[in-house]
């Protein structure tokens with residue numbers, strides 16, 4: 001029975017506890033190991049029962065679900081909390097995530113939504129645990145060179161700060177540096193812009209076309225679904241409409257990234273700014289999260305919150321790198337102020353250049369290709385060089401011998 005998911009139900013209303021227990025009683029892979037009627041009892045029971053998943057009501061007298069989750073994260077870190085609330089407000093969601101919750105369900109939810117959430121958080125936690133344990137077991141490199149690619153997520157906790165711009169130009173720059181197979185996945189399934197920036201026909205295949213194969217079983221190859229851009233980048237587009245996007249789940253995203261990882265050296269994913277289960281699945285899969293911020297007070301505030309959440313999610317060490325986009329000294333906030341405010345150094349900066357960026361956007365040609373000399377292109381090249389581990393930004397101009405050397409050093413940082 002080791003593979004059954006052990007669930008603890010926490011709710012102050014007895015009928016809700018009974019109802020949830022009965023619903024989950026029908027699931028062969030889920031085992032309700034206990035119930036609790038308050039935050040304090042939840043902690044006591046979780047310490048004794050060591051559940052895999054805790055279904056936690058957010059509103060309870062005495063200690064509420066958020067306070068209980070905070071304590072649980074410290075006392076029973078292996079238990080993943082799924083928060084339940086009648087309110088779906090962003091503030092509740094954010095506070096729950098900050099407290100350490102892994103998933104958020106808005107009541108009333110269907111039994112399918114409930115079981116899918118439980119399975120998702122459990123799979124995610126298990127995968128994370130095995131990844132954390134693996135490097136300890138051996139001091140050898142995680143994977144043989146060339147066997148699997150590196151996944152770089154381009155994320156920002158706030159929209160409109162340049163994720164798509166950076167993702168597209170970074171992919172093109174990495175390809176120009178000699179990275180053999182570079183894939184670019186549009187992870188903004190509802191309103192993806194990657195195709196627009198690359199002037200690709202929206203009638204092309206997209207991740208939505210992969211769903212039937214994913215549902216049927218194993219995904220054998222992404223070859224017939226990616227579009228080969230003239231820069232050499234292999235692009236997996238977002239679905240053509242928000243309706244089509246509804247069929248792509250977080251689990252699909254995870255499996256597609258796994259496949260892309262097997263087929264490419266570098267996989268760049270343009271993430272949504274929303275903090276939902278799809279974003280979490282992408283961030284979990286990523287080896288590096290290039291987290292973008294701008295010199296705006298809201299962007300800085302959200303970054304501070306995200307860094308706290310990232311800490312809770314166990315994204316330690318070098319996984320997160322801060323990229324300041326539209327760095328412009330005339331805006332009244334200096335880089336040093338940002339660093340002071342978020343308590344972390346900015347790893348890379350990209351200059352603000354509305355002319356080059358918007359002109360390129362409107363033509364559907366990445367500025368890195370059409371305006372290589374511009375400072376903004378040089379900044380992207382520097383970022384690409386850091387990401388792929390090549391030593392010299394001049395590699396793109398190098399002759400074939402130098403290119404071979406640059407290629408050799410690609411991915412050396414992994």
Ligand SMILES: Nc1ncnc2c1ncn2[C@@H]1O[C@H](COP(=O)(O)OP(=O)(O)OP(=O)(O)O)[C@@H](O)[C@H]1O
Nearest residue numbers: 159160161162163164165326351352353354357358
């Ligand atoms: N370095 C830059 N200099 C000048 N303008 C920029 C720069 N980077 C991005 N922009 C502009 O900022 C706007 C937002 O960029 P982009 O669409 O890439 O952001 P995003 O984070 O992907 O947004 P969304 O949340 O809509 O997905 C665009 O008009 C883009 O041209």
Ligand SMILES: [Mg+2]
Nearest residue numbers: 163164188193
């Ligand atoms: Mg975008």
